[in-house]
Amino acid sequence: MSDQVKEFRDFRSKMNERILSQDNLVIKRLFNLDTNTYQEGALPVKTKEMLGLVASMVLRCDDCIKYHLEKCYEQNITTEEIMEVFSVANIVGGTIVIPHTRRAMEYWDILNGHQ
Known part of the structure; x- marks a missing residue:
């Protein structure tokens, strides 16, 4: 790694x-909702992770992008x-997403051992 x-x-x-550890009920429930959202359901986990990645890219959250890239990697999503997924995110989000796409590509390459 x-x-x-x-x-x-x-x-x-x-x-x-x-x-x-702060035991805030709202935050604990939010974390729980996040976890449960990406569980297998009518949509497979693979699809949900790709949707999460698009949303993260459009919202320009680099930490979220890395997280969903890791989950996509675990789901054996191909390059x-x-x-x-990057194409959809850039069409929806516009050219402001391009810098995040660069960092996402770099992290994807790292996950795949292409440093």
């Missing part, structure tokens, strides 16, 4: 634990499929 991937995962885990 690359240092970038490990650093992202470690920070996310550490801060999630810190936030949840060809990722490129189509």
Whole structure:
């Protein structure tokens, strides 16, 4: 695992634990809703993760993009499929999404061992 991937995962885990340790009911419910949203349902997990990636790119949240790229990787989504996801995100979000697409491509390459 690359240092970038490990650093992202470690920070996310550490801060999630810190936030949840505060025992705020609203935040705990929000985290739970997020987890349950991406479970298998009428739509397969793979589709939901690709939808999450598009939304994250359009909203320009680099942490969210990395998270959904990792989940897409776990779902064995191909680079060809990722490129189509990037295409949808850029059409919906406009050219302001291009810098996020660059960083997303870089992280996707890292996940796939193409550093």
